[in-house]
Amino acid sequence: MKFCVLTIFPEMFDAFSGYGIMRRAIESGSICLDPVNIRDYAEGRHKVTDDRPYGGGSGMVMKPEPLAAAIQAAKSKMPDSPCVLLTPQGRRFDQEIARQYSDLNGMIFVCGRYEGVDERLCQAYIDDEISIGDYVLTGGELAAMVIMDAVIRHIPGVLGAEDAAEFDSFSGNRLEHAHYTRPRVFEQKAVPEVLLSGNHGAVEAWRKESALLRTALKRPDLLEKTGLTEAEKKIVKNWCRYLESLASD
Ligand code: SAM
Numbered sequence: 001m002k003f004c005v006l007t008i009f010p011e012m013f014d015a016f017s018g019y020g021i022m023r024r025a026i027e028s029g030s031i032c033l034d035p036v037n038i039r040d041y042a043e044g045r046h047k048v049t050d051d052r053p054y055g056g057g058s059g060m061v062m063k064p065e066p067l068a069a070a071i072q073a074a075k076s077k078m079p080d081s082p083c084v085l086l087t088p089q090g091r092r093f094d095q096e097i098a099r100q101y102s103d104l105n106g107m108i109f110v111c112g113r114y115e116g117v118d119e120r121l122c123q124a125y126i127d128d129e130i131s132i133g134d135y136v137l138t139g140g141e142l143a144a145m146v147i148m149d150a151v152i153r154h155i156p157g158v159l160g161a162e163d164a165a166e167f168d169s170f171s172g173n174r175l176e177h178a179h180y181t182r183p184r185v186f187e188q189k190a191v192p193e194v195l196l197s198g199n200h201g202a203v204e205a206w207r208k209e210s211a212l213l214r215t216a217l218k219r220p221d222l223l224e225k226t227g228l229t230e231a232e233k234k235i236v237k238n239w240c241r242y243l244e245s246l247a248s249d
Contacts (some may be wrong), residue, residue: 001154002081002106004033004074005144006067006073008049008113010035012141022149025158033148038062042071050114060114064121067110071125074108081106082127086140086147087116090129093147095170101147102154109147111140173222177210209235 005013013035017026025031039047043065050060071083084107091097100108110117110126122129132143152158153165169175180191194206212232215222228236 001030001077001102001104001152003034003109003148004028004078004081004152005033005035005109005111005141006038006074007035007109007111007139007141007144008038009111009141010037013145015046016145016148021158022152025152025155026186028157030155030158031152036070036074038066042066053115056068057073061137062112062114062117062121064118064196065243067117067121068125071108072111078106078108080104081108081110083108083110083125084128084130084147085112085117085122085126086143087112087129088131088134088136092134093130093150095133095145095150095168098147098150099154099165101151107151109140111144122149159214170222173215173226174211175214175219175222177207208232212236 009012009048013033016022017033022031022033024031038049042063049063049066051063053059053061058129075081075083081104086109130143130147137143153168159165165171167176179194184191184196192206193204197203208231212235
């Protein structure tokens with residue numbers, strides 16, 4: 001999958017591409033990351049990419065011409081890749097959008113700065129507008145990194161089989177189960193006995209229950225989205241019986 005990122009700060013992506021799973025994915029050829037400096041498409045000696053807003057007011061607006069030229073150049077190399085604007089006004093990014101994006105051959109990101117991008121550029125060139133949350137960043141670069149990081153986890157071969165994204169939180173609207181590692185006892189708290197049992201069926205059942213409990217406690221809205229499976233209903237009924245036994249005289 002190829003990511004082309006249009007930005008006035010391409011150097012910001014050096015660290016992002018230099019570590020961990022992203023670095024390995026680039027080295028193995030699963031991912032290609034191409035940060036493009038929008039200034040390279042600006043005219044004149046000063047390569048200006050922003051200008052004052054019509055109507056007055058504070059702040060600057062990203063000029064449409066350099067962005068249009070940068071997008072056209074990217075599209076000529078990646079004609080079937082959508083052009084995605086990072087903006088707090090876009091649809092909210094989530095795991096399902098990450099999964100859908102991972103099916104694409106490529107994506108072109110437009111990172112805004114200042115007060116944002118000229119509206120005419122958005123109307124003519126942008127296929128999708130994405131926000132990473134209801135807060136305002138100073139630029140779209142971090143948002144682009146967040147999205148790419150989440151997307152590559154869904155690309156076959158990027159994660160080891162054991163880390164497959166299908167087991168991550170939000171798959172099937174559940175959070176992932178609790179994790180433990182050595183030591184067996186940490187500050188007087190022991191690892192749940194079942195995880196040491198070597199009984200794969202029992203471990204699997206414990207993990208399903210742990211995932212359900214964490215989802216119910218931390219993100220009950222996820223349970224409401226899909227409702228409970230038959231197996232989960234049984235677990236919840238057991239919890240109810242247990243709580244009733246505590247409440248009875
Ligand atoms: N004036 C704009 C507004 O209120 O809608 C905010 C502009 S913001 C300071 C500058 C740039 O940061 C935006 O053009 C966008 O590219 C990026 N950005 C800010 N918050 C974002 C968010 N929550 N998600 C994605 N991109 C964001």
